[in-house]
Amino acid sequence: MRPLLATVLFFLALFVFHANAAIKDIQPLCQDSVDECLSKIRAQQSLLDKNTPPWWDLQVRRFDILFNFQRYDELYALLRPWLEATNLKGMPEYKPLVSLFFGKWLRASGREQEARIALTISLTGLRAQYEKMPSPQLGIRILNLLTVLGKTKEAQDFAEQLEGENYNAPVFYHEIFAELGHAALKEGDNAKHIEYRIKSLNWALKLPDYQQQAIAYSNYAVALRNNRNYQEAEQAFLNGLACAEQAKDIAQINSIKLRIAENATLGNDPEKARRWLKQISVEGLPSLQLSRYRKLVKDNAPH
Template structure:
């Protein structure tokens, strides 16, 4: 379903519930989350505003309100206010987790630690999650992916590789080929950032195979672009040109358009310089 259809469906379901009931609030939480995910920013704020610092909001939903408000503030470059709201959300989720351990709550806590760049706390928290030995491979894939993201933000290459490899380890235990391809891609990026180009290429190619099997055209073309970039870093213009020609721009995510244009310009400039030097 399209975003508008999803939101309309939730709204119709919510209207069948008594306002303020537990079922109504569960649907409200879904609606707010989808508004954020679908980047409906104006609608998200309009829906959030009545619930900010409102004591009528059930305790278990207050952290979600704070988190989504903090993320909305961050999207609008109100960074100090965002940090305050996200910290409030983290404290709330940690209080809920102390009362009842939940994998979903654990992931929200970890996500907020990433947002707030609290690496040491996140590592300690994950150590506790590992000791619990949940029988959930997808959960641990996501846990280590979050740690990998923190390491990436902090430019800690050794930890970045370590956590991306651990996330890949867990991804390969799941039946989800799309997530396997994502994990291979992230591991390859970590290797590339550390100058381990041969291993990075092998990981990208493994991810490309899995993404192709999954029919994930967006991931396929994203990895092709990464392979072209890697070849250019290694001064292999022929191979870079080979992979760039394979990229189907219509299947790239919008966030990769700038990357594609930059690579195209760099390759053109390198080819011109090479011809001039002959």
């Protein structure tokens, strides 16, 4: 089995709100490529009445996949019709999720102030839903939003609440400790940052999902790098790179190569940094990372 898709596909099996045969059939068909999976989801959607809960479950999976694989133009194209509230007639419970992914798209586009507005709207809506009907899926989305919006203390308190639920779901705890890692990073607590990244990685390794393992390794490596453990960080980055290559995640592959070059630069090894920079495909690098790439090329140019 060679699953490439992001964590959302495990939520598909574990935490689907509406049991539906069409939805259950998707996971076995999503083992080869992102494009194949998206195609299968669209095909299943075509069998359902539009704007119904089962149809929307699939739509949200599409949002998640496109965002996780950094296909931002496609994400916006899919979101755009639903940014008009009138198009959500009869299904207002999905408005917070539309706001969530719109906010994520705005952040990825560098429009931070607009993103905060959209994400705050999403947080308010999701919290109201969680109070009425708690679920791990909603909990993770709320935790992520609290972290992104800089509500660190609230995020830590909420994460402890979620951790105490003792769900039998590695994907859930992988996400919890990933979010706690984000919070520790924001607080500048290197020891906690490393601790949470190790825990997140250990849970990620229980998942048959190379993309999530690549992300977890990369996050752990960044924590080590921030603590000036450059040699250990490089090995963690290399492990993450191997997972990203297994997942055929081009954006992640090039992002990790860029981070290895950064790590070498910080470790005062410009020759190694140049070797890794030469291996990066600029076309495959997310646009927001291009400025970092150019700076590294400049900083490591032979004198």
